Amino acid sequence: MKDILQTLEDRRGQARLGGGQKRIDAQHGRGKLTARERIDLLLDEGSFEEFDMFMTHRCTDFGMEENQPYGDGVVTGWGTINGRQVYVFSQDFTVLGGSVSATHAQKICKIMDMAVQNGAPIIGINDSGGARIQEGVDSLAGYGEVFQRNIMASGVVPQISVIMGPCAGGAVYSPAMTDFIFMVKDSSYMFVTGPDVVKTVTNEQVSAEELGGASTHTKKSSVADAAFENDVEALAEVRRLVDFLPLNNRQKPPKRPFFDAPDRVEPSLDTLVPDNPNTPYDMKELILKLADEGDFYEIQEDFAKNMITGFIRLEGRTVGVVANQPMVLAGVLDIDSARKAARFVRFCDCFDIPILTLVDVPGFLPGTSQEYNGVIKHGAKLLFAYGEATVPKVTVITRKAYGGAYVVMSSKHLRGDFNYAWPTAEVAVMGAKGATEIIHRADLGDPEKIAAHTKNYEDRFANPFVAAERGFIDEVIMPRSTRVRVSRAIASLRNKAHDMPWKKHDNIPL
Ligand code: HXC
Numbered sequence: 001m002k003d004i005l006q007t008l009e010d011r012r013g014q015a016r017l018g019g020g021q022k023r024i025d026a027q028h029g030r031g032k033l034t035a036r037e038r039i040d041l042l043l044d045e046g047s048f049e050e051f052d053m054f055m056t057h058r059c060t061d062f063g064m065e066e067n068q069p070y071g072d073g074v075v076t077g078w079g080t081i082n083g084r085q086v087y088v089f090s091q092d093f094t095v096l097g098g099s100v101s102a103t104h105a106q107k108i109c110k111i112m113d114m115a116v117q118n119g120a121p122i123i124g125i126n127d128s129g130g131a132r133i134q135e136g137v138d139s140l141a142g143y144g145e146v147f148q149r150n151i152m153a154s155g156v157v158p159q160i161s162v163i164m165g166p167c168a169g170g171a172v173y174s175p176a177m178t179d180f181i182f183m184v185k186d187s188s189y190m191f192v193t194g195p196d197v198v199k200t201v202t203n204e205q206v207s208a209e210e211l212g213g214a215s216t217h218t219k220k221s222s223v224a225d226a227a228f229e230n231d232v233e234a235l236a237e238v239r240r241l242v243d244f245l246p247l248n249n250r251q252k253p254p255k256r257p258f259f260d261a262p263d264r265v266e267p268s269l270d271t272l273v274p275d276n277p278n279t280p281y282d283m284k285e286l287i288l289k290l291a292d293e294g295d296f297y298e299i300q301e302d303f304a305k306n307m308i309t310g311f312i313r314l315e316g317r318t319v320g321v322v323a324n325q326p327m328v329l330a331g332v333l334d335i336d337s338a339r340k341a342a343r344f345v346r347f348c349d350c351f352d353i354p355i356l357t358l359v360d361v362p363g364f365l366p367g368t369s370q371e372y373n374g375v376i377k378h379g380a381k382l383l384f385a386y387g388e389a390t391v392p393k394v395t396v397i398t399r400k401a402y403g404g405a406y407v408v409m410s411s412k413h414l415r416g417d418f419n420y421a422w423p424t425a426e427v428a429v430m431g432a433k434g435a436t437e438i439i440h441r442a443d444l445g446d447p448e449k450i451a452a453h454t455k456n457y458e459d460r461f462a463n464p465f466v467a468a469e470r471g472f473i474d475e476v477i478m479p480r481s482t483r484v485r486v487s488r489a490i491a492s493l494r495n496k497a498h499d500m501p502w503k504k505h506d507n508i509p510l
Contacts, residue, residue, distance in 0.1 A: 015053045015070035019094030027094055032165060032187055033231045035075045035092035038125050041235040042088060043079035050077040051110060057101040062134045069095045072103045073128070076111045078120070081242045084254070087115035090125040093165050097129030100171065104132070105142025112149040119248030121158040123238060126175060127165030127188075143170060150177040155350040157248045160238060163188040163224070164231055168212075179347055180241065180299070181224040183214035184234050190217060190224075222303040222340060244297055244311040244318045246351050253318035253353050260292045262315050262487040269479035273399050273424040277431075277462070280326040283308060283358060286398065287321055290314070290356075290483045296321070300340050306330075307337035309344040311353075314487045320348035323358035324409070326399070333405045334365040335378040342381035345389055354392035354490045357410035360399040363430065379408065380509040387414040388506060392493035394418040394486055397425040397464065397473070412472045417496065418489040420482075421464035421473045428461035435461075 016036060018024065027034055033041070039048055053075075056068040073095040078087045089108045091098035108124070115122045131139040153159055154177060161175035163183045167190045175181050175190070183190070191212035198204050198211065210216060214227035228234035246253045266289045272281055288294045291312035298310035306328040312319050322341050324331035348355050364370070364379060386393070386408065394417060395410040406427055412419045421427070429435065436453040443449040460466070467473040477485050 011054065011070070018071065018092045019069065019096070023094035030187060031230060032093070032127070032184075034094060035090040035098075035125065035127070038162075038164065038231060038235060039075060039077075039079070039088055039090050041232060042123065042125075042238060043081060043086070044083065047079035048077055048088075049079060050075065052076060052107045055103055055107055057103045057132070057135070059101065059132070059135050059138070064134050067096070071095065072101055072107070073098045074100075074104045074107050076107045078111065078114070081239050084242065084247060085118070085120040086123055086242060086247075087111045087120055088123045088125070091128045091165075093127045093129075096132065098127050098165065099129045099132040100139055100142055101132040101135050102138040102142045105139070105146055109142075109145050109149055112146070112153060115157050116149075116153050119157060119250060121160060121242060121245065121247060122153060122178075123160045123162065123242075124175065124178065125162045125164055126167045126171075127163075128171060129166055130169045130171045140170075143174070146174050147177065150174055154179075155249060158242075158245045158351065160241065162234055162238060163190055163214075164234070168192075168194055176223065180226075181217075182234050182238060183217060183224045183227045184231055185214045185227050185229055187231075189213050218300070218302045220303075222300060222336065225299050226301065241297060241311075244313075246318075246353070249351055251352075253351070256313065256316045258292045258313060258316035263484045265480045266483060267480045269482060272479060273422065277399065277426070278330075280330065282327050283323045283325045283331070283360065283398075286358060286482070287312065287323060290486060292316065299344060304334070304336035304340045306332055306334070307341050309341055312356075314356075314483075314490055317490075318353050319490060320344060320353045320355045321358065322355060322410070324361040326360050329365065330362050331360050331400075332362055332365045333379060333382070333408065334370055335373055335375050338375075338379045338382040338408075342385040345382070345385040349385070349389040349391050352391055354394065354493065355389065355410065356486060356490070357386075357393070357395040357416075359395060359397040359401050359406075359409045361402065361405040361409055362400050363403040363405045377509045379404070383408045383414070384506075384508045386410050388508075390415075390496075390498035390500065392417055392490055392496050394489045394493075395420065396477075396482060396486065397421040397427065398479075399424050399426060400431070401425060401427045402430050403428075412474075415498075417493055418486075419472065419474050420477045420485060420489075421467065421475075422479050422482075423464065423476055424479075425464035425467075425473075425476070426462040427464055427467040427473070428457075432457040432462060 057072050074091050076089045159178035161178045161181045172190045189208045189212040217224035218227045308323040308325050393410050410416045432454045440453045464476050
């Protein structure tokens, strides 16, 4: 019996060694952790239960029968993050470059199926040379099976991708279909075609880092949601994110103990909005002052900074925040900010996370670049996302809410549940100057008349009361009391139910 047990231990030891000490050292030499070290950091200590440790590929071409390492380049299983169940796969670059064989894909599919069946998030750690070249179409078929599961799991359980090495070719499309993508600076990249192919086809010379590194994808393409300094930091941030999320679409988001009175008033908010309507202020200050313990988890911090998206907690419960940022482009709505916010709103709606919208928006960005690139369709994404969302929706207009952007930003007309405004709010078709120049064009040569018209327009519309008179604003609130008002509003909506007309699915403008 002792020998039998020892055999198991020996085999386990062999499996745990992956591609061997030399390759592990090479992995460390690049500042990267191994697949197992990553899992250990991601999950609660001792909680990992592995599946399929001894699985091997079945390829016999190109001498592959001589090279059949245990695990076949991916470690899979489940464990807990702060006591809550998650499923995980972690590609092992030390084994055949983490390349995806039919077996490797089969292991990933198994845990994805279990995650959906048991209602727990899927976290994929990607570090792979892509399709196992020796396996040909069997490998592609494996990817296809993973893709289909990403699609079926979308909106059912949260899916998080962590890119910690190469992720190239069609392989990028599995992470692309997950809810969040995190990258590690300088050691991860994602692209559909690599620098060599780019050079051959377009004659552009570009490095892997420039083409698909963490900076590119968090600042330019918006493919990734955040970039971190190293593996350790990235995995710690995944743990923090999971704490905000429900485990599946049938659960409410988690409620955590909180140490911050819901009725905390913030007198400093009374002076947050400057006297001059064209002077910017930092909307993040408001978010931090509203949040339990000032804890804000920002999504896509480095992209379309005129829009802020992320999670806070109120009374210990997760709330998704969407906010215009007056510090950047005056908080204008444009293609990038609309796309960013629309995807976030849809994520919250999938997973029953209430949405708090903070509005200070001068309208949509004018210009040929916006129109040629389809601001009509992209802006419509956000409008559509808000209008279809059935989760509790609470809106606070702090200053400008002009034109179409007023309607888009979770207005009453898009089934906003609580629509508040600060006394500094201005709800109008446009700013006073622009409005005057259009409706009093005949007086444009007379500065005195124009000044009088502008003043008249300001007096009429540069306030929240016209909208409040019509019930489009439920109440004009004191800025200092925003936390308590919003907390109570969201608490009152906990049992909200909405009937939707039957449909197979909608046709959001893509
Ligand atoms: C089989 C692979 C492999 C692959 C790497 N290896 N990629 N084996 N299939 N796709 C093996 C290498 O042979 C090597 O084995 C070990 O992994 C480490 O690779 P190195 O090249 O030594 O590492 P490095 O120098 O760091 O380069 C990493 C790399 C490079 C840039 C990822 O390996 C590479 O270019 N690989 C091929 C990438 C690729 O073209 N993949 C197909 C993409 S198309 P030994 O035994 O020597 O250590 C795709 C389609 C998906 O993925 C479609 C889905 C629909």
